[in-house]
Amino acid sequence: MFMLTACIFAAPHETEKLALLLEYCRWLDGTELHVVRAPEPKGLVYPGISNWAYKTICREMAGQPFMYVEVDSPPIKKGWLKAISQEYDAEVFQRTFLWADKFAPPHDRIGGIGVAPYNADEIIPDGIVHDGFDGWLLEHHPELIAGTPLIRHSHSLFDPSSGKPAEPHRFPRDYGIIGDEAVIFHADKTQSLIPFLRRMAACTC
DSSP: OOOEEEHHHHHHHHGHHHHHHHHHHHHHHOOOOEOOOOOOOOOOOTTTTHHHHHHHHHHHTTTTEEEEOOOOBOOOTTTTTHHHHHHOOOTTTTEEEEEEOOOOOTTOOOOOOOOEEETTTHHHOOOOSSSSSSHHHHHOGGGGEEEEETTEOOOOOTTTTTTEEEEEOOOTGGGTTHHHHHHOEEOOTTTOOHHHHHHHHHHHH
C-alpha cells in the first residue's frame, strides 16, 4: 500500500516542542516522523529561514512525495498518515500539493503543512524571503494546489474589527474549530491540543 513519509525539520529553537510532538505521534498510533537535520544558515530570519528548512526537506525527499508537518501541527486521530496517504493518490496528484481546503483570507491565506509532490524541490525556488513557500506557491502556481478536509488549518483567533491575528489558539477552548473530518490540525502554537487529546483518550478508555 502507498504510504507517505511524514517529515519535519529539527529547528534548534524548537527542540522541546519537537520532542513533545515526536513522543505524541508514537503514543497516538506508533507513527515515527522522519526528522531532517541540517546546520541553519546564519543571517536568515522568518520567513526565509522557514522556507530554507522546507527546501532542505524537499531536497532530501526528491523523487518521492512526502507529508510535511511542523511542531504546531499535531495529528488528531489514529491512522492519520494512512488516511492522507490514501487521499493522495500518486497517480492523480503526482505534481500537486495537497493542503487544507479552508482558510480565512486576507490575513490567513494558506498553511503549508500537507503533502508535497515528488518534484517539490524543482517547483519551489531557493531564496524566498518576503513570503512563505506556501504563499509563493499560491501566487505563482495555484493550479498545483489541491485541498482536503483531512487537514484543518486555522492560524489563530482573529480580531473581529480588523480581521488580523489576535491570539494563538488554546485548547480545549477552541476545539470546536477543528471539525469532525480533520485528522491533523495546524496551527497549535501553544501545543495545548496534545495534552487535551491525551486527556480525552484517557477518559474514553
